Amino acid sequence: MDPTAYLDADIGRGDITTLLTVPDRDGAAYITCEEDAVVAGLEEAVAVLTHVGATVETHVRDGERVTCGTRILTVTGPLRGLITAERTALNFLMHMSGIATLTSEAVERTGGGVVIAATRKTTPGFGEYQKKAVALGGGDPHRHGLDSMIMVKDNHIAACGSVRRAMELVSAAPFSIKVEVEVSSVEDAVTAAEMGADIIMADNMGPVETGELRDRVKGINPRILVEASGNMDLDRIGDYVGRADIISMGCLTHSAPSVQFSMDVE
Numbered sequence: 071m072d073p074t075a076y077l078d079a080d081i082g083r084g085d086i087t088t089l090l091t092v093p094d095r096d097g098a099a100y101i102t103c104e105e106d107a108v109v110a111g112l113e114e115a116v117a118v119l120t121h122v123g124a125t126v127e128t129h130v131r132d133g134e135r136v137t138c139g140t141r142i143l144t145v146t147g148p149l150r151g152l153i154t155a156e157r158t159a160l161n162f163l164m165h166m167s168g169i170a171t172l173t174s175e176a177v178e179r180t181g182g183g184v185v186i187a188a189t190r191k192t193t194p195g196f197g198e199y200q201k202k203a204v205a206l207g208g209g210d211p212h213r214h215g216l217d218s219m220i221m222v223k224d225n226h227i228a229a230c231g232s233v234r235r236a237m238e239l240v241s242a243a244p245f246s247i248k249v250e251v252e253v254s255s256v257e258d259a260v261t262a263a264e265m266g267a268d269i270i271m272a273d274n275m276g277p278v279e280t281g282e283l284r285d286r287v288k289g290i291n292p293r294i295l296v297e298a299s300g301n302m303d304l305d306r307i308g309d310y311v312g313r314a315d316i317i318s319m320g321c322l323t324h325s326a327p328s329v330q331f332s333m334d335v336e
Contacts (some may be wrong), residue, residue: 071195072122073114077158083178085154097149097335099156101163103140104330108133111166112142115159122151133170133206142331149335156333165196165205167329173207173305173322177335179304183311187212187297191320200323212318224273233258237265250297256283263294265286269333271273274300281313 086145103109124147130136142163145152176186186209192200201211213219220243222236228275230236233251240249247302250269256279259270263286270287272280275298284296298314307317 071156071198073117073162075156076161077118080158081154081162085150088150088153092150092153095149097145097152098144098146098331099335100141100144100151101160101331101333103136103142103163103167104138104332106135107139107167107329108135108170108207109142109163109167110170111162111164111199113164114166114199115148115332116143118155118159118162119145119147119152122155123147124152124155135174152333152335160331160333162199163193163331165326166199166206167331168326169200169203169322171329172326173204173209176304176307176317176319176322177208179309180311180317184307184309184314185210185316186318187318188322189318189320190215191324193323197323204322207322209322210316211249220247220263221271223252224252224254227252233261234265237262237267241266252299253283256286259283259287260290263290267294269295269297269316271297271299271318277309277313280310284313284315292311 109130110132112128116126116128127144130142134263173186180186188201188204188209201214205212211332213221220240221242227233227236230239233253248319250264250271251267252271252273253259253262254273264271272283275283280298287294287296295315296320297316299318302317303317303321309315320330
């Protein structure tokens with residue numbers, strides 16, 4: 071979905087308040103970041119502001135770390151348009167920068183020793199921007215949709231009967247598609263590894279058990295990746311470094327606190 075579609079939806083039949091109170095003339099404004107943060111959503115904010123006829127000068131780049139009080143862009147153009155577009159532009163910046171900042175902190179806490187990945191716990195209609203923000207923060211977006219790869223999860227296993235049966239069924243897929251299997255025990259992980267899984271997700275398993283799982287499956291095939299998942303947060307992820315190749319964190323997209331930005335008309 072194009073960023074400007076969100077603005078058009080917000081405007082609806084017209085910005086009633088702005089049309090009644092704001093003079094029909096050109097003006098200027100600037101947007102400031104009110105916290106230390108990793109900026110994301112700048113490209114989208116520029117698209118929104120340009121959509122109302124504004125000219126935008128950016129002072130930072132998406133993915134850049136800034137300090138509180140940094141002016142990130144200056145905008146000139148129709149004053150009514152600037153004010154109408156303000157909230158949509160800021161919403162992109164606030165939400166995406168929050169995700170990028172949280173992701174960056176997770177990467178820092180693990181010292182780069184493990185891939186920090188997103189999940190599909192995204193907001194419908196906004197997932198592409200949330201995943202983009204994860205990447206700008208130094209993380210991996212993981213799969214973008216159900217067609218990205220085969221991921222056999224607990225309900226798939228429950229429906230077909232077992233990890234072994236699930237692996238038998240997915241063996242019919244083209245060789246070019248990666249296969250990931252969610253497991254809750256080392257024994258199931260060994261079965262998946264022996265039957266050709268590319269990635270094994272240790273679901274809600276502690277760091278010690280995850281480390282044991284990793285050792286077992288790497289002994290079968292050292293190229294298998296182990297993903298730790300399940301209620302991961304900043305306080306827990308350090309315990310999984312050296313015990314998993316990937317840590318997936320739903321909180322990156324569903325619980326990241328927004329970063330505060332403000333727009334001021336000059």
